Amino acid sequence: MMLSKELTHPGAGSNEAAPQKGGTRIAASPSGRRIAVIGAGAFGGWIALYLQRRGAKVILLDGGGPANSRSSSFGETRIIRGGYGPKGIYTKFAARALQLWKENEARWKQKLYRRTGVLWLAAPDDRFLKAAMPLLGEARLPFEAMPLEDAIKRYPQINFEGIKWALLEKDAGYLEARRSCNVVVDAFVAEGGEYRELAVQPGTITGFQMQPVSLSDGTKLAAEQYVFACGPWLGKIFSGVLGHLIRPTRQEIFFFQASDKQFSETSLPTWIDYSKHRYYGIPGNEWRGFKLACDLRGPEFDPTSGDRLPSAEGLRAAREYLAFRFPRLKGAAPLEAQVCQYEQSPDEDFIIDRHPAAANAWFAGGGSGHGFKHGPAIGEMVSELVLSGKEPEPHFVLARFANSKATKTLTGSQTLGSSVARS
Numbered sequence: 001m002m003l004s005k006e007l008t009h010p011g012a013g014s015n016e017a018a019p020q021k022g023g024t025r026i027a028a029s030p031s032g033r034r035i036a037v038i039g040a041g042a043f044g045g046w047i048a049l050y051l052q053r054r055g056a057k058v059i060l061l062d063g064g065g066p067a068n069s070r071s072s073s074f075g076e077t078r079i080i081r082g083g084y085g086p087k088g089i090y091t092k093f094a095a096r097a098l099q100l101w102k103e104n105e106a107r108w109k110q111k112l113y114r115r116t117g118v119l120w121l122a123a124p125d126d127r128f129l130k131a132a133m134p135l136l137g138e139a140r141l142p143f144e145a146m147p148l149e150d151a152i153k154r155y156p157q158i159n160f161e162g163i164k165w166a167l168l169e170k171d172a173g174y175l176e177a178r179r180s181c182n183v184v185v186d187a188f189v190a191e192g193g194e195y196r197e198l199a200v201q202p203g204t205i206t207g208f209q210m211q212p213v214s215l216s217d218g219t220k221l222a223a224e225q226y227v228f229a230c231g232p233w234l235g236k237i238f239s240g241v242l243g244h245l246i247r248p249t250r251q252e253i254f255f256f257q258a259s260d261k262q263f264s265e266t267s268l269p270t271w272i273d274y275s276k277h278r279y280y281g282i283p284g285n286e287w288r289g290f291k292l293a294c295d296l297r298g299p300e301f302d303p304t305s306g307d308r309l310p311s312a313e314g315l316r317a318a319r320e321y322l323a324f325r326f327p328r329l330k331g332a333a334p335l336e337a338q339v340c341q342y343e344q345s346p347d348e349d350f351i352i353d354r355h356p357a358a359a360n361a362w363f364a365g366g367g368s369g370h371g372f373k374h375g376p377a378i379g380e381m382v383s384e385l386v387l388s389g390k391e392p393e394p395h396f397v398l399a400r401f402a403n404s405k406a407t408k409t410l411t412g413s414q415t416l417g418s419s420v421a422r423s
C-alpha cells in the first residue's frame with residue numbers, strides 16, 4: 001500500500017455546528033447508497049469492508065495510508081485476547097472478532113493471526129482475572145488457570161517473583177497489525193470498494209445533516225452518510241464534540257535481541273504482566289526480536305507533530321524490567337523502538353455513535369489501547385448500524401459522558417483506574 005502525502009488533518013471544528021439534543025434521525029440508508037468512510041486504520045478499514053459486503057457503495061479515504069507511521073494501527077503486532085476482567089461486552093466482541101479474523105484469513109488465504117496463546121501473570125490482587133474467567137467460559141474461549149508451581153515448571157524462562165498464579169488463554173495470540181490493515185484495504189478494493197489517499201475536512205452541518213466534505217485535492221465529496229474513523233485525530237477534527245473525550249497518550253515499544261529458542265513464540269506465549277509492572281510482550285514475530293511495552297498511559301501526545309523518538313527513560317525502564325522478569329535476557333541488545341499513541345477515551349470504552357448534530361455522520365474510535373483485535377467485529381457492527389438505522393450499543397454512545405467529568409486531564413504514567421486491561 002502506497003504511503004504518501006502529508007496528513008493535513010482538518011482544523012479544530014471551525015465548521016462544526018453546536019451539538020443539539022435529540023437530533024432528528026434520518027431514515028436508514030438502504031444498501032446501494034454511497035457512504036464515505038474516513039480513516040483506513042483498524043476501525044475504518046474493516047467498517048468500509050463490511051459496508052461494501054452489505055451492498056453499499058463505499059469510498060474509503062485516508063490522508064496518510066492504512067497503518068501509516070503516525071496512526072494508532074501502526075506497528076508490527078497487536079495482541080488478541082478475550083480476558084477483559086468484568087467487561088464481558090469486550091470478551092464477547094473479541095470472541096466474535098477472532099471468528100471473523102479466521103474466516104477472513106481463510107477467504108484471503110493470508111495468515112494474519114498467530115495462535116501463540118496469551119499468558120496472564122496474576123498479581124496478588126487478581127480480581128480482574130478472576131472476573132474474566134467465567135466470561136471467557138461463556139464466550140467459549142478456552143483457558144487454563146495455572147497454579148504458580150506449574151507455571152514455574154512450564155515457563156522456566158520467566159521469573160515469577162510477585163506473581164500469584166497464571167492464566168493461559170489458549171486461542172489468544174497476536175495479529176500482524178500493519179500488514180492486516182493493508183490486506184483489509186486491498187480486499188475492500190478487490191471486492192469493489194474505492195480507496196483514495198486524501199485527507200478529509202468535515203462538511204458544514206445544516207439541518208441535522210453534514211454537507212459534502214472537502215478533500216485535500218481541493219475537491220468536495222458528497223455521500224449519504226459519513227463514518228469518521230480517524231483514530232487519535234478524532235478529537236482534533238471534532239473538537240467541540242470529542243476534543244475532551246479522545247486524548248492521545250504517548251506509548252513506547254521496544255524490541256530486544258533474543259536468539260535463545262526459549263524466547264521464541266514456539267516456546268513462550270504472548271504474555272501480559274498484570275502486576276504493578278503492566279508490561280506486555282510478544283516473542284518472535286518475523287525475527288524482529290522480543291517485543292516489550294509498558295501499558296501505563298504515557299503523557300498526552302499530538303499525533304500530528306509529536307516526537308516519535310523513544311525516550312532514554314523508557315528504554316532504561318524497559319531494560320530493567322526485562323532483566324527482572326526474564327533474567328536470561330539481562331543486557332540483551334535493543335534492536336528497534338517505536339512510538340505510537342493510544343486514542344484514549346475517559347472510560348477506555350469505544351465511542352461509536354452519530355454526531356449529535358448530524359444524523360448522517362458517525363464516529364467510530366476511542367480504541368484506548370485495546371481496539372485493534374476487535375476490528376472485524378467493529379466493522380460488522382458499525383456497518384449494520386449505518387445501513388439499518390439501529391441505535392448503537394449504549395456502552396459506546398456519547399450520552400454516557402453527559403454527566404461525567406470526562407474532561408479529566410491525563411498526566412504522565414497513570415492508568416485510568418478502570419479494570420480494562422490494555423492491549
Ligand SMILES: Cc1cc2nc3c(=O)[nH]c(=O)nc-3n(C[C@H](O)[C@H](O)[C@H](O)COP(=O)(O)OP(=O)(O)OC[C@H]3O[C@@H](n4cnc5c(N)ncnc54)[C@H](O)[C@@H]3O)c2cc1C
Pocket residue numbers: 007008009010038039040041042043044061062063064065066067068070071072073074075077078079080198199200201229230231232233237251252253293340341342343364365366367368369370371372373374422423
Ligand atoms: C503501542 C500500541 C499498542 C497497542 N496494542 C494493542 C494490542 O495489543 N491489542 C489491541 O487490540 N489493540 C492495541 N492497541 C490499540 C489499537 O492499535 C488501536 O485502538 C487501533 O489501532 C485504532 O485504530 P483506528 O482505526 O481507530 O485508528 P488509526 O489506526 O489511527 O486510524 C485512523 C486513520 O485515520 C486517518 N485520518 C485521520 N484524520 C484524517 C482525515 N482528516 N482525513 C483522512 N484520513 C484521516 C489516519 O491517517 C489513520 O490512518 C495498541 C495501540 C498502540 C499505540
